[in-house]
Amino acid sequence: MDISKTLRDESKSLSAAFNAAPVQLAGHGKREVRVLKEAFAGAGDHVASDMYGAGEVIEEFQAEMAEVLGKEAAVFFPSGTMAQQIALRIWSDRKGSRRVAYHPLCHLEIHEQDGLKELHHLQPLLLADKDRLITLEDVQNMGAGIACLLLELPQREIGGQLPEYAELEAISAYCRGQGIMLHLDGARLFEALPYYGKTAAEVCSLFDSVYISFYKGIGGIAGAVLAGSADFTGESKIWKRRHGGDLISLYPYIIPSRYYYQQRVDKMGQYYTDAKELAERFNACHKVVTLPEVPVSNMFHVHFALPREQVEPALITVSEETGVGFTPRLKETGEFSCAYELNIGDLYSSIPKAKLEAAFGLLDRLLKEA
Template sequence: MRHRLSVMRACDRILSGVRPATMRERLTDLSGGADLDELPDYYGDGPVTVLEQRVANLLGTEAAVWFPTGTMAQQVALRYGATESDAVALHPLGHQLVHERDAYASLTGLRAVTSTTAPRNPTAADLAELDERVGTVVFELPLRDAGFTLPTWDELTEACEEAVNIGARVHFDGARIWESTPYLGRSLVEIAEQADSVYVSFYKTLGGFSGAALAGTADLARYARAWRHRHGGNIFQQWPAVLTALAGLDRELPRIPDYVRHARVVADALAALPGVRVQPEPPHTHQFRLFIPYPAGVLNAAVTELAEKESVWFCGVWQDTPVPGVAMTEMTIAAAALEWTAADVIDAGERLLRACRLLHRP
């Protein structure tokens, strides 16, 4: 991984992702956007409270609580909703089941009920068919492992209404909710109004060091602070991560609509290449999946070769799929990609495919 990041950092042009910064660059960036003569936080005051209020204002919630990790924030949210039932409606492709090592069960003692097996968030019909009561229904916006897909606004609101009808709370896994607004066609406040709790991430998309927030009612916030402490998340000082989160809200959040629009330009260009497929088409956010009919090892080698020879970073990391000879990567269209025209994308894609053909000779 470190070699890949070093190669990417040395490139003049980057299509997918953000140029890796050194620790010195991150510290310089931090000092440029904050008053470092102010006192730091001590167990969650100072700049932490500033960030919490900023998030609550953005989402239109009564309160928000800083967490060092999103996994911790989500365990607290699910525990809060377990008063009526120890079951939680989760998607098999959702973050809790795929990326959190079953923390909801191991740490919180909850049971998972499958909300739907379709590669999308649950619909109202899916929830109406659940055969047992659940305390919380989780929606991941967007559903990353289904290709960063989102429901329509009508589908989302109808599903949230049905969750209430079956006596459940609604929790949004909103690690990437910032980039969901263009497709849903609603503001962050309007989206957050549909849920009882919303988790947001500060390092995904916004470029912070780390950290997350859990937003909702004042009662949820009181509960969250107590359980954050019990989980070991009430850390003495976290101001570096907090300040980078505030900087991300200032600098990156306003640019996200541009990233989403340009992702569609990039995806259209990529889909014009022979054998190449994007998912979804068009992308719902500034991230989408790209499939190319070569093994992952060949594509990783070709991307590195293109970067080292031409100082152009295309995309990575590639993974083999269940379809033999076809690999997949996740594309992230950010600031560096805005200078790429459709013709630039096609040209770089053709060069990548030529490199793959040479590397994949029998």
């Protein structure tokens, strides 16, 4: 093996070029210790830890989030994986049915090592095709015996698409009529609000339970909230203990969640506008389309009609020559195509327009020639 060549290849990798670029298109910046230190800089030394779910630091934030989401109560969880399995389990137990329904690319189906099946023995029905949203018709055709339907807003794995609000209302009304519980995977709920022009509480009023995350658009360290009626959240605390999530101290996640929530919840409109502008820049390039073509939140997917081996050197060149990093990695989506996911955060709006034009101008030329 030629070590010097390996080193050259390493230094030429997309990930290395991205990390070395002085400017990144997406996100809020690197996930590093600074993020925690900034959140704690204003927290008093003698603020008491939460203790197994009790104490001001957790109870106040839970009450605040319950109000924001328009629900009776909320519980802070270390992860959405834990919170959502538990939500579906509670509704399943109450309805006396192990059958739940969700999208084929739901987080529970593809990112959780089948925890829902292995720990809770629930049987998910996969609604809709992988590449489109769940429709009212899908829901009407689910068949009998579904305890709970989970909807993810926006649907991340297809670029963050959203159903029209009227369709969402119709699905909610149908489920209520049929006694089917409706759970919201709102990992990116705040990011979806500017498109809908609704408050979080308005959207959540269509659902019986809701999960939100604090490290997507909010940019915290980790953590989630599960909200619903007080009896639902009370039961969720028992399951949180069973899962091993009722930690003696969750404040290392709660204080940053609250800090970054306050910093960023009002910036979601800006991120959405920025995402639409950035998607236009991509769509103006040869052999590039975004999904959705016009974003409906702060996120979209970038699809290249070229094999990964041809896109990587183009993105490396753009990084090195213009100082703009696009992505650390590309996913092969076929023999002659690749893609990546992009979430707009604080960084985009601070990039000078001239720099963006230089970067996209060069990218377009390189892809056209490729």
